[in-house]
Amino acid sequence: MEFVSPEGLRIDGRRPQELRALQCKFGVLSCCDGSALFQAGNTKVFAAVYGPRVADIRGQALHDRALIKCEYAHAAFSTGAARRRRGRSRKSTELAALVRGALEQTILVELLPRAQVEVCIQVLFADGGVTAACINAAMLAVADAGIPVRDMVAACGAGHLEAMPLLDLNHTEAATGGLEVCVALHPALDRVVLLQADAKASVDTLEAVTTLALQGCKAAAGAMREALLQHVRSLAARRGAI
């Protein structure tokens, strides 16, 4: 199968170093303290944040910082393959741990000792780049909830196909089993929060792909920040605060 045509276009019509269209919506759920919908191309992820609140299980509360809990689920219709079983799988546990790790470094946990922040993620449509989309959706929901953070974390994936680094793989491209890297970045602090790869690769390849993913992170961060500021501006304008 040909992943990059002679004209330099990928199967979904993008250039090798082009992100999919990003869309962010805030306050999409009313039951929680903050929520967001993040969409990258067809990939669509909901995130809901509850907290900071009293820890559900008192024994789990930490005396010097907030406890971050993360729950991941995907809708039965989110992937092409039939869902094998209900409830948690190894994949969902791993994804939840990745998102939790990124959030623990982003949220100012030391400001909220003994409290708990719970993030629930629901994937509505998985078309590649799910890890990055989950982190981005979680970040937007945390920002919507007004939980104090060091910086906005933004994540982006990149892969290596046909001897060429490709940004933001979709499902078809990711399904080849080649190298796929997911990077999360604090853009203002210029700090990498997460770097994950599932396949073996040479150092040169890894470096090229990681550099591309970092550029993707910065672009995604810009888009997310713009959407967030737009949301704040519209809320403020409606109540005449600005």
Next chain:
Amino acid sequence: MSLAPQQALASPVENTVVGPGDSVLVLPEAGQVRVGAGLHADGGHLRTTRPGILRRTKAGKLWVQGRQIRYIPAAGDAVVGTVVERHSDAYNVDLGGPFAAVLPALAFEGATRRNRPNLTPGDLVYARVTAASRDADPEITCTDASGKGAGFGPLQEGLVLTCSSALVRQLLASPPPPVVAALGAALAFELAVGQNGRVWVGNADSSTVVLVANALANSERLSPGQAHLMVKKLLASVQA
């Protein structure tokens, strides 16, 4: 769609929209910067921790005016809380924040060991936060600094509305927001606005309470004109 590098600023730009992680000020070598909620110092920069509008108070304190549903206790705030537990010398009160607050049983106007209010779980109190330390549960009291009631105390009857910090700020603004002015011109009711996002509406007539609560809950994203129209419609529907 590239992210421009953060501009280092000599002086912060007030009344602008900021996102989390933005550098609003390069901290000076010497001197004082007064910092309020939503900002923290990180590596020589003053950075925002949440999205909102950068504001400066009359006293020169910088803070970020955002919108949130959870309440983080701060000393001096007036809050509406629900009693959740009763102990021999104190009550535990839920403020809708990450921690339950402690209300000493004698922290009421004129309370003595023999004569003190008898609250049960589920009762409401309008109180003032006296201490909100990072390492201990917040403490509240139903008196002002001189021991007078000053409007604080148990709340009877009425209805409690949960709302965002943005709506609370609107309700506490002076002059009062158009929705409160319009309702107040037509109806008689009591309002206790807690900075923790709980608003108590009191009146002997339950239909008035429900009307006022609905009007307040719906008013957050309305312009003054729209708020007037909504109150007019609600009043017409009740009087018809």
